Amino acid sequence: MNGRRATHSTAAPGPVPAAPAAKAREPMNVLIVGVGGQGVIMVSKALAWLAQSKGFEVKQSEVHGMAKRGGTVFSHVRFGPQVWSPTIAMGEADILIALEWAEGMRWLPYLRPESGVFLCDTKRIVPPFACLNRHPGAPMRYSRETPAEIREHVGEGYAIAATEIAEALGNERAANVVLLGALSTALDFPIADWEAAVAQFVPKKTLTVNLEAFRSGRDWIEQARLMTPVAEAPVEAQQPLTNAPGKVRLEITEEWCKSCDICVKLCPERCLRLNADRIVELADAETCTGCRLCEWLCPDFAIRVHFDEVALEGSRS
Amino acid sequence: MHATPEKTEPKQGQSQESRPLTGNEAIARGAWEAGVAVAAAYPGTPSTEILESLAQYPVEDLHAQWSTNEKVALDVAIGASFAGRRALAAMKHVGLNVAADAFMSHSYIGVNGGLVMAVCDDPGIHSSQNEQDTRIYGQLATVPVLEPSDAQEALDYTRLAFDLSETFDTAVIVRCTTRLSHTRSPVKVGPRKEHPSRGFNENPKKNVMIPAHAKLRHLAVLEREAKLQAYLETATINRWETGEPKFGIITAGTCYPYVREVLPEASVLKLGASWPLPENLLRRYCESVERVFVVEELEPVIERAVRALGFKVAGKEFFPRAGEFSPEVVRSGFEAAGVLAPRVKKPVWTPEPLARPPVLCAGCPHTSCFMAVRAAQVRVAGDIGCYTLACLDPLRGMDTTVAMGSSIGNAIGMSKAGDTKPVLATIGDSTFLHAGIPGLIDAVYNQANITVFLLDNHITAMTGGQDHPGTGKTLRGQDAPKIDYEALVRACGVSWVRTVDSYDLAQVYQTLREAIAHRGVSVVISNRPCVLDPVKIKGPALQVQSEHCNACQSCMNLGCPALTWGDTQFEGRHKVKIDTSLCIGCTLCAQVCTADAIKSIDGGLHVPVKA
Known part of the structure; x- marks a missing residue:
């Protein structure tokens, strides 16, 4: 298995925490998060359906609209003898299930600091916004926390490679059901009822693979609980940048420029322009990344890109 | 504390009549049970699912339709009411602005068949351009506003609203909010009760608003308000839940569960109707407790009314006037007021959050349009739809966005005011049909020098893929006549019209330049369909031939979510890779690639065939 358990405690098999029963009248708070299109809502519907079938009052709340377009998606599920607020307050989620690593990081402050259970897919979906700084040497702006760091801050946490498990089963879209299987180890409902809930909410022709996914998720957590000590395997670390050149400088030979505008039109950073004399100039030195397109495309060799040797100041954010 | 709130009886042994419904589904169910015969709406988050849900009920029971805009939807509902049937119009809060003209006049006319308006506010601005408070519209029009606090009440109040509408001869607003619209909870449902037509009520003095009639009708409206107020003094939807007399809370709608979450045993006056307000009940309640709080989202509607009765109340000084409430917001308000002991705030470990705003989908046909718009270096008056997302990096292709259909009028004004750049309006197909056509006619009439970029993706995309007059399908999926945009635009008097293929970037650039x-x-x-609706489009994914990629980032300017950085670099810059699970093969990235490094898996390049 690729994911790793991220807690210190020695293995203590069995459902943890003994959820609804132990909490008496307090509702159980489960927060399910991910990125649009991953199946967050399916997980929350299945859980809500299951809880309602057990006679609990259930509230399941999500905000959609913009969600489909690759944005962050979250769904609050609360169940118990009586549920008032449809949303979970910060620091009061008993269980946080994240279908994407950075989304798990985003919502961690909602988890109960001492006792919360954190189930997070190691799947990384890097949004275009993480790639805005294109300067040489600039890192990707993606969450840098590792499971080892998370361990310090949650009651019990698992970084599970749910998407890889689902891929191995032949359908990466079943990753959400792998996590549902993981969730099933933290709540007191009979396994047959969980499987009925899965059957209720997945397309019929994918039922077999989804049931396999469910069992894989469940088995994975049970295995992880038995592993002592837990091996350390951080989420795929970011590649260090190599070959980062120096500061970019454009050398423009004005006499050779014939105002053809090719460099201006094709500059990816749109940092060139023609000046009042219709000669190319660097309008915005800050955004120039030194990609050399202007140098390569200029029919008259009027532009040269130099990288001056200066110490890199690291990333501009 | 010794309060016994009414809703604490155990919810065990629910009959199978109880099913999980969202607030929107419950409103639809309530309308169906109440015998609604005609329902109309224009899609708008968070209200959209009300009509989608109504369309699931048998066609023999009711006619349900998408209208071109909210005003038409309300006019349709008013027409059905004139004809003696029960009718519903659903809209989001800003939709009521569009419908307001009809709404205000109709208040004087009243109803024949019951008329209910389901209006969904968006506190917190999850998916809107503002967070206006519909309750104030109720006051303005002297129309009652019911505020359900959960899905069960959404159903019950909708049914009640039809009865009140007919009893008091008025339209009734059921005001929902995003949180209630999209929260699912168990609801006890019942059967439909048919309401046969009352027949057309031929009464011009009531139904034709000329000044002579309207003067008399205004007096009738004032009388109606007094009767409603008297009814609400004793109505069971206004619920007094007793508790200790040290302090009491007046609240309504979705704030109620937050109050109960934080103060389960306090004395609460839960108002089922936030307009008109039962003054005597409020007086008696305020006198029963030492200190009064009003907890309401957005505007201090109830707070001001209670203050006008001469009581000292606390409200907006502790509970904010902007944004959505939550248990945390309500708790911290009561902590600041000294009612709750402040919680010990432990330092919370917060990882640096990753910015993940919504983006245009991989293969979205709007992407190429905004690449071209940006290259054209024009002033861009934008409009409302998915393409509003193009205002963000890296497309950054929009200067203004105001309201549905505003782009064309705004562009006319910019151009007439002498903006130094050429002026362009971008507007989607559904938005154009909603409110763009009068703007276009205005532009022709006043001979404005503007370009209108009509982004036709064959669907109302932003709200989740609803049909409209340009799709050739109705709400119930039946075939319908299809708008011919070129013919429509020419009929408005535009002589220069071209249609382009969104996936042919050179054609889009060149045509826009000529325009x-x-x-x-x-x-x-x-002209290309949305990649999500009505069918999810997925062609063969492209891949980056990494050894050829010069990391110039030209493709990253598309802002395509399928494009991301790979593990290798060129001169310190990240080479690009394609997430094949997201890529639909639109080829736009290949068209902008300066190194010809992006190819289909088979090494070729195939622009998707037009449907």
């Missing part, structure tokens, strides 16, 4: 060069009104129509 901008044209003096007078020019219209460019981009």
